[in-house]
Amino acid sequence: MPLFAAEALDHEQREVRRHFRRNFVAHSLEGGLFMGGVAFLHPQTVAPRMIERLGGPDWMIAAAPILQLVGFYVPSLFLTHRLERLAFLKPFVMGLGVLQRLPYLLMGIALLYARETDRWVLPCVMLTPLLSGLAGGVSITAWREYVAKSIPAPRRASLWACRFVLGGLLGVAAGQGVQLVLGSGGQGFGGQGSALSAYGVLHFGVLGGMLASYFVLAATREPNLPSTRAGAEKSWWGYARSMRRIIENDGRMAPYLASRALFSGLYVVLPFLGLRALDVLHCSDGYLGRLLMCQMLGSVVGNLTAGVVGDRSGGRAVMLLSQASSVVVAAAAPALHSALGFELLFLALGWAIGLGNVGVATLDLEMSGFAQRMSYQTLIGLSHLLGMVGAVTIATLVRQLTPDFSVLACIAAALNFGSFALLARLAEPRRASLLLAETGRGDISAP
Secondary structure, three states: OOOHHHHHHHHHHHHHHHHHHHHHHHHHHHHHHHHHHHHHOOOHHHHHHHHOOOOOOOHHHHHHHHHHHHHHOOOOHHHHHHHHHOOOOOOHHHHHHHHHHHHOOOOOHHHHHHHOOOHHHHHHHHHHHHHHHHHHHHHHHHHHHHHHHOOHHHHHHHHHHHHHHHHHHHHHHHHHHHHHHHOOOOOOOOOOHHHHHHHHHHHHHHHHHHHHHHHOOOOOOOOOOOOOOOOOOOOOHHHHHHHHHHHHHHOOOOHHHHHHHHHHHHHHHHHHHHHHHHHHHOOOOOOHHHHHHHHHHHHHHHHHHHHHHHHHHHHHHHHHHHHHHHHHHHHHHOOOOOOOHHHHHHHHHHHHHHHHHHHHHHHHHHOOOOOOHHHHHHHHHHHHHHHHHHHHHHHHHHHHHHHHHHHHHHHHHHHHHHHHHHHHOOOOOOOHHHHHHOOOOOOOOOO
């Protein structure tokens, strides 16, 4: 390695090491608090039932799990080339964080005073996670880069695992809250009007977790290293062409993008799992809280497993395990007819999603070096976005053609199997990422 490159790498390592412990703890707590708050209106379990109760059609129910995620990914398609010119990231991330939390405050207040006949309730409930996601999406690429800048590559899997483990534990508590708030025969605290108020209370639960996460994020310290990319594109069209060149020049990207898109196929069945359980078991809405607790407990185990496997073997191994588990979950769902069966299913679902959350966050960063990391993240996010939108479209069309739940489950299983098959052929990217660190401006080795 040239002397100047070695000196630059030593400087980067010292700067990251200076704040490593503080940042690792703070980023872990921030993520756990954010996800624990979101669990009060869990997009895969609670939100679909809320939309169904408010009279939403199948396409709205199918879209419930992806509304906030769509908001996260869309702005980055148009803004990342500008973010690549930012020297420091934290001020930008903190500023957008205020707007990200505002919709839940406004919707919580509105639902406390809403009436059954108010026609604005359903569209506003749908817009709340979307608007929150859009505000977060403006800064999400910068936030991801901030995490990558603060945490060395070999420790990122354990960071994501800590975030998701804490989020899962807080999600268990949130599930108990959901069970209490949506109890009394699924009527909130009695009557439809009370149900609207109950959903308002759940929005305040989301807000509480998000506010706590914001204050913890403020305690992080950005390493004194410039984030500006020397080759950052100045126009959007130039940026779009650069992303196309990534696919052309990096032979790994096309199959990986296809795998990421197919992995979103689980969203074909996710919105309807909780509704299926309520329909088969004839339970009140409060039972969703119990299923949510099972899912969160499963996610804790999955996250812990992913942290260990990911730090040792990289994100690819974790993702393969998650994809295989998702196939099993989707395939088994139609055969269940008992409470125990559904609770075990949601435990397994949490395990699969917990693995996937850590695996995705780790592997996405391992797929790129420093120079084009933001562009890689945007490109990967676009594949995930297209996969989610495709899954919602498939679910909606299938529900229009047949009410048979098993059709949704089989499609989700097939798509996830395709994702597994593509990723299984991809070489482990961590070695290449660490090689970049040794030869130039790549990911930073562990302190």
